[in-house]
Amino acid sequence: MxxxxxxxxxxxxxxxxxxxxxxxxxxxxxxxxxxxxxxxxxxxxxxxxxxxxxxxxxxxxxxxxxxxxxxxxxxxxxxxxxxxxxxxxxxxxxxxxxxxxxxxxxxxxxxxxxxxxxxxxxxxxxxxxxxxxxxxxxxxxxxxxxxxxxxxxxxxxxxxxHPLAAQIPENPSKAQARKRLGIEEGGRILAILPGSRASEIAQLAPRFLQAATLLLKEDPSLRFIVPLVNEARAAQFKAILANHDLPNLRCFSTRVAEHPIAWDIMEACDAALVASGTATLETALFQRPMVISYVLTPLMRRLMEWKAGQDGPTLPWVGLPNVLLREFAVPELLQEAATPANLAQACVKALTDTTYIEQTEEKFRQLHRTLNxxxxxxxxxxxxxxxxx
The missing domain is CATH 3.40.50.2000 (Glycogen Phosphorylase B;)
Incomplete structure (x- = not known):
């Protein structure tokens, strides 16, 4: 039967x-x-x-x-x-x-x-x-x-x-992803992923773009790529972007393959500045160093504090890659710590510190195998x- x-x-x-x-x-x-x-x-x-x-x-x-x-x-x-x-x-x-x-x-x-x-x-x-x-x-x-x-x-x-580990290639290709996106080879690229919800973009996009402005002053050749999940979020992000002078930034909102546009962005970048959530795990599976950030609205923070009575253990990590690796493998800048200056400083390490980059990539490779x-x-x-x- x-x-x-x-x-x-x-x-x-x-x-x-x-x-x-x-x-x-x-x-x-x-x-x-x-x-x-x-x-x-x-x-x-x-x-x-x-x-x-x-x-x-x-x-x-x-x-x-x-x-x-x-x-x-x-x-x-x-x-x-x-x-x-x-x-x-x-x-x-x-x-x-x-x-x-x-x-x-x-x-x-x-x-x-x-x-x-x-x-x-x-x-x-x-x-x-x-x-x-x-x-x-x-x-x-x-x-x-x-x-x-x-x-x-x-x-x-x-x-x-985790089914994502079976969908994301174990050996991602930066060159092929850039080709699919129509991005020129060479030079460092930082992916900016400010979230998929209106509240996330409202809280994080201004900080992320201010951090990008600081980074561009230090390295005028640095490029930025941003995936936008739908027309509403694209309009919201671009309205915020209009207040910043970032000629090296490109937004993408159309799929170039069967998977989400964010995956091409993650695969193409050298490092990512990313809102806490599933995107951090996806970025880790693409083996890219990242800086994780999140900022709650005052109302949401009060509601979560009200709901967060504990009678068991909590973890010191918020980002999924860190939770899974049981260490601060990548930095987490949350709430008041998520200043543009702090975000920019953490991104510099993710983009330029070769020893740290190699160690992080190896940790993420092992994580991919564990979850697949x-x-x-x-x-x-x-x-x-x-x-x-």
């Missing part, structure tokens, strides 16, 4: 991850029946979309409060659908606020639950482990150190690797085992 699967992914990265899992399960069970909340990648793998993933798309607490009625309606409607369907297993991909609540309810009703992409309890709000233990039959994690955390807390867990596993197959195996338990 074929497996009946219910699944939820709430954003594009989750949609891509989920589609690969569906592909992995279908390789073992061609008659798989899948339905749930997702996007075009999941639909392409044959999943019946009951609600579009845009119904879950919110950015931060303020946006979540504004859209609370829509979120509640989607949650209740979908929960009823799953209970009527009685799938063999439910898989929640990321979106922890939505999925863990749903998983808790479904598990109480006798439906096995798998959660893919463990919430970053190792960074803040460790107390969520109690909710996870009650909600999740099996946890699938992206990073090896997470396995020990969940196992110690009594949560069945499997490390499945057959994620889809490992996840599919764990999901099928949970469904059949």
């Amino acid at each position: 074929s497996l009946v699967l219910s699944m939820v992914a709430g954003e594009p990265s989750g949609d891509l991850l989920a589609s690969r899992i569906i592909q992995g399960i279908r390789a073992k069970d061609p008659q798989l029946s899948a339905s749930g909340i997702g996007g075009p990648d999941m639909q392409q793998q044959g999943m019946n979309i009951l609600h579009p993933m845009d119904d879950l798309s919110v950015f931060g607490y303020v946006d979540a409060l504004k859209n609370l009625p829509r979120l509640i309606h989607t949650y209740l409607s979908f929960r009823s659908s799953v209970l009527r369907l009685r799938p063999d297993v439910f898989v929640g991909v990321d979106a922890p606020d939505f999925n863990l609540r749903l998983e808790h309810h479904l598990r109480k009703k006798g439906i096995p639950t798998v959660h893919f992409v463990g919430p970053s309890i190792w960074a803040w709000r460790y107390e969520r482990i109690h909710k996870i233990r009650a909600a999740v039959s099996h946890m699938l994690v992206l990073f090896p150190f997470e396995e020990e955390i969940y196992r110690k807390e009594g949560v069945p867990v499997t490390y499945v690797g 596993r057959d994620t889809a197959a490992l996840a599919a195996e764990a999901i099928l085992a949970t469904a059949n338990a």
Whole structure:
């Protein structure tokens, strides 16, 4: 009898991850029946979309409060659908606020639950482990150190690797990336990645561009390249850029290959100035030295401090490469420390200190090998085992 699967992914990265899992399960069970909340990648793998993933798309607490009625309606409607369907297993991909609540309810009703992409309890709000233990039959994690955390807390867990490591080449080519982008060979290039959200660009772009201005005074030949995720963010960034004299800066917003434009930028650059988030891991997998930065708005900072009660360990690192390497392999300049002068000084080292650059590249090569596993197959195996338990 074929497996009946219910699944939820709430954003594009989750949609891509989920589609690969569906592909992995279908390789073992061609008659798989899948339905749930997702996007075009999941639909392409044959999943019946009951609600579009845009119904879950919110950015931060303020946006979540504004859209609370829509979120509640989607949650209740979908929960009823799953209970009527009685799938063999439910898989929640990321979106922890939505999925863990749903998983808790479904598990109480006798439906096995798998959660893919463990919430970053190792960074803040460790107390969520109690909710996870009650909600999740099996946890699938992206990073090896997470396995020990969940196992110690009594949560069945499997490390499945990070799919980005399989997508990003182990031997990236700076020359080929520059050719694809139409950038001349020679000379140093700093990538500027100020984030993909309006709030990130508002906080970081002015600081990053002021740092670039300082760097250009020291090295007039230095060039800057910037990926912009969509038209709205491009317009926002260019409005800020208009206040800075940076003739050596080029913006890119159109894909030149099947992957995001940011990947070509990361591969083409010598070093990057990057907003904390998934982009730091991508930059590390492209083996480029970087400076990580982040600045929260005063409101978001107060909200996070209010939510960040801890009854477990926190880590001294924020950037994913540092968290994974368990050291400050690259600098992190956050909040008040993220001054243009500090950012520029850190970028000089990332661009010119050859010993540091070689050491950083080697650390990132090892990291790439550690994270590169057959994620889809490992996840599919764990999901099928949970469904059949």
